[in-house]
Amino acid sequence: MSGIDTATAATTRTGAVGSRRSGGRRPARTDAAVGLAFVAPAVVGVIGLGLVPFGFVIWFALHDWNPLIGEFTWTGLDNFTRLAGDDVVWGSLLTTLAFTGLLMVLNISLALFLAILLNQRLRGITTFRAFFFSPVVVSTVAWVLIWGYLVADNGGINGALSTVGIDGPNWLRDATWALVTVVVIQVFKGVGMNMILFLAALQGVPPELKEAARIDGAGAWRTFRSVTIPLITPTILLVSIVTMIAAMDVFVPIQVLTSGGPGRSTTVISYLLYQTAFRQNDFGYAAAIGVLLFVVTLALTLVQWQSRRRWVHDEV
Amino acid sequence: MRLTLRSRSPRAVAVATAGAVAVVLTACSGDDAEQAAGGPVELRMTTWSGNDAHHAIFQEIADAYVDQHPDEVSGVEFDAITDGTYVSAITTQIAGGDSPDLIWVTESYADEFVSSGVLADVAPVFADAEGYDAGDLAPNAMDLWTDGDATYAYPFSTSPFGIYANLDLVTAAGQPNPRDLIAAGEWTWDRLAGVAAATVAAQGVAGIQLSVDDPYALPNDAIMPIGLAWDARPWSEDGTTCQYTSPETVGFLEWYHERVYQDRAFPAVGEAVDFASGQAAFRMGQLSLSAGLGDTFAWDFLPLPDGPAGTVPVIGQAGVGVVANGENPEAAADFLAFFTSPENAARLAEFFPPPRESLLDAATLQAAAPSLTPDQLQGTVIDQALAARTKVGHPRLSQMADTIRAGLDAMWTPDADVEAVLADLCAQIEPTLAE
Numbered sequence: 204m205s206g207i208d209t210a211t212a213a214t215t216r217t218g219a220v221g222s223r224r225s226g227g228r229r230p231a232r233t234d235a236a237v238g239l240a241f242v243a244p245a246v247v248g249v250i251g252l253g254l255v256p257f258g259f260v261i262w263f264a265l266h267d268w269n270p271l272i273g274e275f276t277w278t279g280l281d282n283f284t285r286l287a288g289d290d291v292v293w294g295s296l297l298t299t300l301a302f303t304g305l306l307m308v309l310n311i312s313l314a315l316f317l318a319i320l321l322n323q324r325l326r327g328i329t330t331f332r333a334f335f336f337s338p339v340v341v342s343t344v345a346w347v348l349i350w351g352y353l354v355a356d357n358g359g360i361n362g363a364l365s366t367v368g369i370d371g372p373n374w375l376r377d378a379t380w381a382l383v384t385v386v387v388i389q390v391f392k393g394v395g396m397n398m399i400l401f402l403a404a405l406q407g408v409p410p411e412l413k414e415a416a417r418i419d420g421a422g423a424w425r426t427f428r429s430v431t432i433p434l435i436t437p438t439i440l441l442v443s444i445v446t447m448i449a450a451m452d453v454f455v456p457i458q459v460l461t462s463g464g465p466g467r468s469t470t471v472i473s474y475l476l477y478q479t480a481f482r483q484n485d486f487g488y489a490a491a492i493g494v495l496l497f498v499v500t501l502a503l504t505l506v507q508w509q510s511r512r513r514w515v516h517d518e519v
Numbered sequence: 520m521r522l523t524l525r526s527r528s529p530r531a532v533a534v535a536t537a538g539a540v541a542v543v544l545t546a547c548s549g550d551d552a553e554q555a556a557g558g559p560v561e562l563r564m565t566t567w568s569g570n571d572a573h574h575a576i577f578q579e580i581a582d583a584y585v586d587q588h589p590d591e592v593s594g595v596e597f598d599a600i601t602d603g604t605y606v607s608a609i610t611t612q613i614a615g616g617d618s619p620d621l622i623w624v625t626e627s628y629a630d631e632f633v634s635s636g637v638l639a640d641v642a643p644v645f646a647d648a649e650g651y652d653a654g655d656l657a658p659n660a661m662d663l664w665t666d667g668d669a670t671y672a673y674p675f676s677t678s679p680f681g682i683y684a685n686l687d688l689v690t691a692a693g694q695p696n697p698r699d700l701i702a703a704g705e706w707t708w709d710r711l712a713g714v715a716a717a718t719v720a721a722q723g724v725a726g727i728q729l730s731v732d733d734p735y736a737l738p739n740d741a742i743m744p745i746g747l748a749w750d751a752r753p754w755s756e757d758g759t760t761c762q763y764t765s766p767e768t769v770g771f772l773e774w775y776h777e778r779v780y781q782d783r784a785f786p787a788v789g790e791a792v793d794f795a796s797g798q799a800a801f802r803m804g805q806l807s808l809s810a811g812l813g814d815t816f817a818w819d820f821l822p823l824p825d826g827p828a829g830t831v832p833v834i835g836q837a838g839v840g841v842v843a844n845g846e847n848p849e850a851a852a853d854f855l856a857f858f859t860s861p862e863n864a865a866r867l868a869e870f871f872p873p874p875r876e877s878l879l880d881a882a883t884l885q886a887a888a889p890s891l892t893p894d895q896l897q898g899t900v901i902d903q904a905l906a907a908r909t910k911v912g913h914p915r916l917s918q919m920a921d922t923i924r925a926g927l928d929a930m931w932t933p934d935a936d937v938e939a940v941l942a943d944l945c946a947q948i949e950p951t952l953a954e
Contacts, residue, residue: 271610271635273636355790356790357791378928463925464736465929466928466929478921481611482917483917483918486614
């Protein structure tokens with residue numbers, strides 16, 4: 204580990220020198236103005252498209268709102284009281300957590316595995332990287348529609364299985380398999396992005412550190428576990444948080460593939476929110492569900508963020 | 520020019536930014552100025568049709584109206600929402616204060632839209648419109664859209680369901696021609712299911728495809744209409760009592776379940792089927808389906824079979840009404856009377872079977888379905904249209920639709936206890952029905 208620390212310290216020193224050289228003579232006030240100018244569009248976006256709408260969501264959650272009949276009545280915390288005793292909401296939250304947990308495990312482990320496989324200097328390796336990344340740029344709706352046909356009861360997957368004597372399940376209509384099937388489809392859709400992030404992180408691992416580990420007698424697995432993994436933990440943290448947030452918000456594959464069924468086995472919280480607002484016209488209660496989703500996602504993000512000091516390299 | 524932003528207090532920055540956002544947002548709201556000044560208004564009608572030919576006729580009718588009323592209406596926009604989220608999109612527009620002036624509504628949501636006050640009463644406008652002839656509107660077609668003397672929409676598409684048969688598949692399976700069954704008085708759902716099951720077994724195709732691609736996602740629209748021939752209903756006539764557990768409804772759904780899982784007469788849940796490509800023996804559908812069939816196989820279009828409750832024709836309807844809280848309800852109602860006048864109803868009949876009895880003849884409907892014979896149009900469309908019932912709706916269908924779908928999902932396994940599933944479903948929706 205001392206080798207790692209030395210390299211990091213050297214990188215930090217180099218960065219510090221570069222900073223002084225590029226900005227040393229500019230007045231601090233001008234720097235602040237330029238900085239503000241750069242961040243202003245983002246600030247306007249965050250306020251206009253994030254904070255203000257979120258304020259509205261909280262406001263709506265305090266009302267009974269059915270736009271079809273023109274009802275908008277102050278109800279205080281009634282929607283949150285109703286939320287607390289609504290088994291459908293808590294069941295949906297559990298489904299969301301199951302979806303998120305399974306997706307994170309599969310996505311991150313597969314992305315890391317693919318990144319390691321593709322982190323080679325081989326002829327044509329770029330083609331393979333592009334192949335695995337391509338689903339990321341495909342329209343999500345198109346992607347899940349095609350998979351919908353493949354996993355239909357009489358679709359391509361079961362057709363292929365039947366040729367080897369396996370009677371495949373009704374993937375999207377069997378309560379046991381539906382959630383897993385949607386997770387797998389979603390993993391294949393998004394794994395390419397995480398793979399690229401891991402690939403960049405792996406290529407940023409200084410080869411001399413791995414070489415030093417080998418000279419010290421470490422085998423391939425030990426080198427990977429004790430040198431490579433610690434150095435890419437910042438990327439693992441980033442990927443974990445981003446993947447978790449995306450999974451908590453999942454909507455399109457549920458809407459297109461299962462409509463929340465069979466039963467409520469794939470009714471994740473964002474889909475329940477959609478059903479409550481746009482199908483049942485209960486916008487106030489849907490807003491309360493939205494607040495719940497925000498709080499849970501924020502809490503999980505903070506847990507991950509706070510845990511970084513225990514396992515992320517170079518975090519103190 | 521020199522940038523002179525200074526790092527002031529966070530509050531000043533927040534106020535300045537909020538001001539900028541407000542300026543940007545309010546800059547988008549200047550379109551109403553002309554209308555506020557009393558000039559002609561522009562109307563907007565939402566539809567779920569993306570068919571260019573439909574829109575061409577709509578636009579021709581609208582242009583003629585604008586020519587006649589240049590001081591009242593400057594134009595009519597037909598806003599197509601075709602991605603399956605139609606009702607949600609309308610609700611969102613209404614919630615966002617951007618109500619359309621006129622909307623299309625399916626029969627499933629008729630009760631809800633009528634009872635909630637979304638739609639304006641257009642009966643007085645129809646009565647005052649010269650030559651409108653409201654008495655020509657078939658009473659059964661208007662049933663869903665009227666309440667006492669009030670009329671809340673015009674059911675511009677009133678299209679009976681029938682059964683399309685792939686005669687090549689049925690004949691190849693050694694089964695009788697459905698026309699022979701009709702002639703022999705044996706055209707029943709039981710007999711049809713038997714023919715379908717035998718064709719499935721012999722030809723390795725699907726049996727009876729229902730009217731929508733995924734009937735199990737829309738059981739109230741796709742499966743329960745068959746049950747009307749059993750007198751099966753999801754709830755009582757007054758909508759306050761669950762009737763999924765009535766003997767008729769349990770009997771129908773047990774029959775349907777057996778036909779799916781014992782002899783495969785109907786496709787199972789999750790099974791992709793396409794009648795038009797020759798993958799199914801039969802399909803329940805409306806006359807518009809005939810346009811996509813071609814002549815790759817011999818087919819026929821037949822009336823719905825009888826059930827234990829006798830002959831119960833079913834129509835699918837789409838109505839067009841005026842949004843009561845829209846910006847221009849009076850102008851919209853006047854345009855609606857023009858849009859659905861006898862002359863324009865005849866033009867719309869090129870695509871949509873009309874509710875006007877004077878237009879329900881084979882010659883008029885031939886334009887909508889040129890591949891159907893006069894006999895098919897008379898027997899399957901016209902005769903049924905005049906006697907048909909609509910699917911069962913409810914004023915709070917939106918609140919219950921997802922619960923019903925989720926509750927019935929438990930039935931779509933081979934070993935499901937149908938009666939228990941239906942009892943559980945009633946327990947879930949009864950509180951909403953009782954509201």
